[in-house]
Amino acid sequence: MSLLLTLALLGLTVGSLYALFAVSFGVIYNVTHIFHLAHGAVIGTAGYVIFFLAAKLGWPVWLAILAAVPVAAALGAAIELAFYRPLRRRDAPHVAFFLTSVGILIVAEGLFGTIFGPGVMAYGFLPLAPVPLGPTTLPNANLAMLAAWAFVALAVAYVLATRTGRFMRAVADTPGVAATVGVDLDRTYLVSFLLGSALTVPGVVLYAWTQGLTPLSGLNVLLVASAAVVIGGRTGLLSGAIAALGLGIVQAVALVFLPSGWQDAVVFSLLFLVIALRPDGVFGRTFRW
Amino acid sequence: MTNYLTQISIFISVYLLLAISQNLVLGFGGLFSIAQAALYGVGAYTAALLVLRLHAPFPLDLVGAFVLSCAIGAVLAGLLVRLRADLIIIATLALQLVFSAVFRNWNAVTGGSYGTYGIPRPTIFGAPLAGLAPFAVYAALVALVAFAAALAVARSPFGLAVRGQREDAVLAEALGHHAARERTLMFVLAAGIAGIGGAVYAQFVGYVDPSSFDVNQSLSIITIVVVGGLGNLWGTLGAAVILTFLPQLLLLIPATSNAAAQLQLLLYGVILVAIVRFWPNGLIPEQPSVRAPRRPRPVSVVNAAAEAQALDRLDAVAIERLASPAPTVRLENLAKSFGGVRAVAGVSFAIEPGCVTALIGPNGAGKTTLFNLTCGLLRPDEGRVFFGVRETTHAPQYEVARLGVTRTFQDVRIFPRLTALENLVFALSTAAYAPKGGLRERAFATLVSLGLDDHADEPADRLSYAQQKLLMMGIVFARADPIVFLDEIAAGLDHHSVHAFARLVRRLAASGRTVCLVEHNLGFVWEAADTVMVLDAGGIIATGPPAAIQADARVVEIYFGQGSTLVRP
Numbered sequence: 001m002s003l004l005l006t007l008a009l010l011g012l013t014v015g016s017l018y019a020l021f022a023v024s025f026g027v028i029y030n031v032t033h034i035f036h037l038a039h040g041a042v043i044g045t046a047g048y049v050i051f052f053l054a055a056k057l058g059w060p061v062w063l064a065i066l067a068a069v070p071v072a073a074a075l076g077a078a079i080e081l082a083f084y085r086p087l088r089r090r091d092a093p094h095v096a097f098f099l100t101s102v103g104i105l106i107v108a109e110g111l112f113g114t115i116f117g118p119g120v121m122a123y124g125f126l127p128l129a130p131v132p133l134g135p136t137t138l139p140n141a142n143l144a145m146l147a148a149w150a151f152v153a154l155a156v157a158y159v160l161a162t163r164t165g166r167f168m169r170a171v172a173d174t175p176g177v178a179a180t181v182g183v184d185l186d187r188t189y190l191v192s193f194l195l196g197s198a199l200t201v202p203g204v205v206l207y208a209w210t211q212g213l214t215p216l217s218g219l220n221v222l223l224v225a226s227a228a229v230v231i232g233g234r235t236g237l238l239s240g241a242i243a244a245l246g247l248g249i250v251q252a253v254a255l256v257f258l259p260s261g262w263q264d265a266v267v268f269s270l271l272f273l274v275i276a277l278r279p280d281g282v283f284g285r286t287f288r289w
Numbered sequence: 290m291t292n293y294l295t296q297i298s299i300f301i302s303v304y305l306l307l308a309i310s311q312n313l314v315l316g317f318g319g320l321f322s323i324a325q326a327a328l329y330g331v332g333a334y335t336a337a338l339l340v341l342r343l344h345a346p347f348p349l350d351l352v353g354a355f356v357l358s359c360a361i362g363a364v365l366a367g368l369l370v371r372l373r374a375d376l377i378i379i380a381t382l383a384l385q386l387v388f389s390a391v392f393r394n395w396n397a398v399t400g401g402s403y404g405t406y407g408i409p410r411p412t413i414f415g416a417p418l419a420g421l422a423p424f425a426v427y428a429a430l431v432a433l434v435a436f437a438a439a440l441a442v443a444r445s446p447f448g449l450a451v452r453g454q455r456e457d458a459v460l461a462e463a464l465g466h467h468a469a470r471e472r473t474l475m476f477v478l479a480a481g482i483a484g485i486g487g488a489v490y491a492q493f494v495g496y497v498d499p500s501s502f503d504v505n506q507s508l509s510i511i512t513i514v515v516v517g518g519l520g521n522l523w524g525t526l527g528a529a530v531i532l533t534f535l536p537q538l539l540l541l542i543p544a545t546s547n548a549a550a551q552l553q554l555l556l557y558g559v560i561l562v563a564i565v566r567f568w569p570n571g572l573i574p575e576q577p578s579v580r581a582p583r584r585p586r587p588v589s590v591v592n593a594a595a596e597a598q599a600l601d602r603l604d605a606v607a608i609e610r611l612a613s614p615a616p617t618v619r620l621e622n623l624a625k626s627f628g629g630v631r632a633v634a635g636v637s638f639a640i641e642p643g644c645v646t647a648l649i650g651p652n653g654a655g656k657t658t659l660f661n662l663t664c665g666l667l668r669p670d671e672g673r674v675f676f677g678v679r680e681t682t683h684a685p686q687y688e689v690a691r692l693g694v695t696r697t698f699q700d701v702r703i704f705p706r707l708t709a710l711e712n713l714v715f716a717l718s719t720a721a722y723a724p725k726g727g728l729r730e731r732a733f734a735t736l737v738s739l740g741l742d743d744h745a746d747e748p749a750d751r752l753s754y755a756q757q758k759l760l761m762m763g764i765v766f767a768r769a770d771p772i773v774f775l776d777e778i779a780a781g782l783d784h785h786s787v788h789a790f791a792r793l794v795r796r797l798a799a800s801g802r803t804v805c806l807v808e809h810n811l812g813f814v815w816e817a818a819d820t821v822m823v824l825d826a827g828g829i830i831a832t833g834p835p836a837a838i839q840a841d842a843r844v845v846e847i848y849f850g851q852g853s854t855l856v857r858p
Contacts (some may be wrong), residue, residue: 035378086566094375095321096565099515102508103561109505110555114548215551219504223386230379265390268383275380276368 006136007252013142015248017206019241020148021225022232023155024199026240028076029229030172031192037101037222038079041108042197044218046072047204048112051213054125061125068201076197079104080190105219112215122212126205141209151202152241155195159237164191172234227271233281243282295425297537299493302428305529306486308513309439309522313479315511316519316575317448318472319455321374323507324365324381327388328480330502331358332487334392334399337408337497347411351431354488355481362480366473385504392499404498408491418492428489435482440522442478446718446728449578449707451475452520453715456704463664463698464764465690465719505554512561518571527572532557577708579729581736581745599755600786602740603793606766609724611801615642615693615771616677618803623662623672625655632658634827635672640805642771645798647806647814649838650824651847656807657699659824660776663805664696665689676772693722695765696774700781701757705750709741709760712749713767720768735767754781762793772803779810791816811848815839823847 021043028036046068053064083100130137159165167188170178179185204213207221224247225240232243250270251263258266274282307329314322332354339345339353365384369377392399399405410418411427418424442448454461454468461468491497513532517524536553564571618640625633633655640646648656661667663674665686673682681689690696695716703712713732717723723731736742739759744752749760758778765773775794779787787810794817798804808814814821814835821838823831831841838844 033375035375083562083566092565092569096569098321098378099511099565100562102511103558103565105558106505106508106554107558107562110551110553110558113551114555118551223382226379227383230376259394261394262390265387265394268386268390272368272380272383272387275372275376275383279373279376 002135004253004256006138007255008249009133009136009138010142011249011252012245013138013145013248014252015245016148017145017203018221018224018228018244018248020151020199020203020206021221022228022240022244023152023237024196024203025222025225026229026234026237027155027159027168027196027199028192029226030234030237031168032080032084032189033175034084034097034101035226036079036196037098037219037226038104038108039076039196039200040105040218040222042072042076042079042218043200043204043221044108044112044213044215045075046201047208047213047217048116048121050201050205051116051121051123051208055121055123065201065205068204069198072200073194073198076193077190080193084189085186109215109219116213116215118215120212120214121208123205123208126209128210139210141206144209145206148202148206151199152237155199156237158195164188168192224267227267231271231274231282233283235281235283239281239283292421295421297534298425299421299428299489301530301533302425302432303486303490303493304510304513304533305432305526306435306482306489307510308517308525308529309435310479310483310486311510311514312517312519312522312525313439313442313475313482315514316521316525317443317451317455318475318479319374319452320369320472320476321378322369322381322476323378323504323511324385324388325479325483325510326502326504326506327385328358328362328483329487329490329506329510330388330392330497330499331361332484333491333497333502334405334487335484336488337405337491338398340408340411341405347413350411350492351485351488354484358484358487359477359481362477363473365480366476370469370472370476382504385507389499389503392502399497399499402499404496406496408495408497410495411492424493428493431485431489435485436522436526439482443522444578446714447471447474449711449715450718452578452711453704453707456706457702459666459686460698460702460704461715462686463666463690463696464716464768465687466715467685467687509557512557516560516564516571518573518575520575521571521573524571524573532560575706577711577746579710579714579732581710581742582729582733585743585745598785599740599753599759600782600789602738602759603762603789606735606738606793608766608796608800609769611771614801615803616679617641617675618663618772618805619675620659620663621673621675623659623669623674625658625662625667625669631827633662633669636824636827636829637672638822638829638832640803641820642803643798643801644819645794645804645806645817646820646822647808647818648822648824649808649811649814654824655827656824657776658827660696660774660805660807664694664774687719691719691721692772693770694772694774695768695770697761697765697776697778699777701754701761703749703757703761703764706748708746709736709749709752709756710745712760713763716764717767720770722771723767723769732767735763738766739763755786758782765797771801772805773797774805774807776807777809778806779808779813782810787813788816 025039049068049071050064053059053067054061084097087096087100129140131140131143159168167183170183171185171188175185228244228247229240232239247267251267254263254266307325311325314320335357336350336354339350369380372380393402410424418427450466450471454466454471458468513528514525516532517528536556539549539552621637623633623636636659650656662669665681665684668683673680676692710732713735714728717728717732733745736745741756741759749757779790791813794804818835821835822829823838823844825847831838831844
């Protein structure tokens with residue numbers, strides 16, 4: 001019983017972290033319709049920048065984290081401006097965007113590996129400690145993951161309440177019509193990239209606190225996040241976040257039945273099943289943003 | 290050094306096999322699969338286990354790897370072929386990750402993350418391939434056989450069929466091709482080739498572990514294919530050589546040799562981004578599978594007047610009389626709803642051979658839906674469809690087409706990236722009523738009669754609008770089917786060309802064919818049709834010869850409101 005409770009709590013916290021990553025990916029994917037695998041490069045860059053500033057240069061942790069925000073946002077925006085926008089101007093096919101995204105991701109993986117080596121870089125500057133919680137204990141990092149919902153709420157509020165957010169919803173729905181009524185598509189896409197990329201910073205801090213970083217961390221996290229967005233359906237940010245929470249819980253509880261290595265198999269079999277059976281996502285149109 | 294180069298040549302052979310597989314699926318079939326490394330892994334583990342556990346002699350390991358990866362490919366294809374293009378990317382990504390997890394964790398079979406060791410090199414007909422050089426020759430032979438087979442497939446009618454369905458699956462089915470089956474077959478074949486790649490790899494390195502078959506491997510294979518050129522196997526050959534060799538140079542530089550694996554990723558990434566950005570067709574672009582029997586004459590500057598007269602060529606095309614009368618098409622009480630909208634509400638009529646029947650009516654009246662129900666693109670909720678005595682109510686589009694039905698789609702619909710000649714060969718390859726003879730020769734003869742012969746080897750999307758429309762009609766002529774459905778062919782035409790099309794439709798009917806039109810251009814209808822049927826809100830409200838319809842008060846009201854007339858006095 002205690003095991004199940006512990007696993008459920010772990011799933012809840014890790015699922016919260018996935019929810020944040022799902023929102024950061026979903027802001028970009030839903031609005032631009034680019035399966036932005038290069039988001040993994042942004043996640044990794046944010047993580048390694050924090051590591052470098054805090055562990056190598058000895059900056060205070062909070063300052064290193066703050067400094068990573070503009071770096072991540074700028075990298076996301078740069079990918080849009082330097083790569084995706086020219087392809088859009090050329091009216092390139094869907095596949096060209098995806099291939100470019102793949103290319104950027106593997107360049108980043110290669111760079112991380114060359115500079116920091118293929119091994120795990122632990123976030124030693126963020127110590128892990130168990131926190132007693134009734135009959136069980138959880139690592140402090142996992143409790144901190146619940147804070148992810150604050151960022152999720154912030155992103156959803158931005159998309160719902162601001163003028164630019166309204167444009168983003170319109171563009172997500174039908175870019176052509178949005179453009180004819182005067183929405184600046186270029187600007188809207190750019191804001192999506194800025195917002196989604198900045199949101200990777202809190203996510204990667206929480207992730208690396210428990211796991212450390214490898215060159216593949218960005219891709220691994222992104223795959224789960226994108227799975228959640230597709231499973232939830234592209235109709236909004238919340239559907240992806242809730243699907244991500246569900247994935248986190250399923251992953252953790254699956255540990256009761258399966259050795260830990262099989263987690264990926266469970267998550268991605270689920271993703272495949274959803275695509276094959278409910279291609280518009282499990283929630284249909286329940287969550288509109 | 291020689292050993293080193295020999296070793297690289299073996300890796301080139303393996304990568305060539307993988308890249309051929311990827312190009313067949315992605316370049317020819319248009320299925321963006323990121324799961325080729327998984328199938329590569331299936332082949333490698335199968336060959337390894339056959340040799341280690343069952344002591345299978347060569348070539349049973351190779352055959353086993355081929356068969357099992359084909360089988361798994363068939364299952365995957367069954368799940369994938371009907372998905373939307375963007376979802377196929379994500380679905381195959383998911384599959385790749387599931388397979389990677391299985392390779393990593395199914396310890397009893399795969400040996401888990403440590404892998405399976407000690408696979409001996411094969412002995413071929415008593416000759417052991419223990420040495421590097423003999424094995425390199427063997428690997429190159431396997432790769433070249435696969436390459437030659439893939440080339441043959443690409444140039445065959447099947448290869449053309451697969452490229453056609455990639456461009457437009459609905460049009461492919463309307464022309465009698467079972468697109469989903471062709472796509473599945475291509476996927477299965479490609480899976481088998483990836484499996485053979487895995488077997489050769491396992492035989493060579495002597496161990497298999499999951500890291501060789503992960504998602505990054507899939508991405509590397511895609512990079513090779515994109516660099517070489519989608520849909521071009523020679524490009525794939527070149528890119529496999531270059532991209533396998535290039536990273537090896539990094540090993541020769543002492544400063545970089547430690548991080549070679551990382552730098553290879555970096556290099557592939559940069560090349561991939563640059564190619565997509567600056568050279569989207571790759572090293573060698575796709576080539577047509579058939580070419581015109583003679584070289585084109587240089588085409589003079591396009592002349593606006595000539596362009597306007599282009600459709601007059603329709604009058605010059607000979608239409609052979611049908612030997613036996615075309616069957617009557619009968620619809621009985623046909624009904625179809627979309628959600629709550631009843632698009633077609635219990636329609637019955639017969640389309641008689643030898644005359645032109647036109648369906649008219651306002652937008653949303655259900656005309657095109659009725660066409661789609663008749664031709665098998667949609668299934669009716671109620672009612673039945675007969676072609677002669679044969680019931681086709683539940684027959685899919687490609688079966689209806691093979692009965693001798695050609696349909697065109699609204700405006701212009703052809704395969705944009707196939708050449709004009711390939712468009713016709715594609716349409717002819719399933720035509721039941723076309724005269725006998727070589728496909729290419731008959732297709733070319735049609736182009737000559739349309740005055741398009743000098744454009745035979747040009748991709749159809751580079752033809753002018755009138756030429757594309759001619760090409761679409763060329764499909765109707767070439768197939769010579771007894772039943773012809775034409776959906777809004779007069780749209781987008783000037784006054785002059787509308788008359789040319791009306792004469793053409795009359796001649797088709799005079800040759801004994803059954804012709805059915807959906808049309809908005811009423812002038813065209815009055816000129817071309819024998820019988821006019823007026824649809825409104827999913828039902829027929831009037832039927833009769835053009836003169837009677839023009840006088841029908843209800844029809845006039847639908848089109849123009851009360852107190853109007855359809856023909857200017």
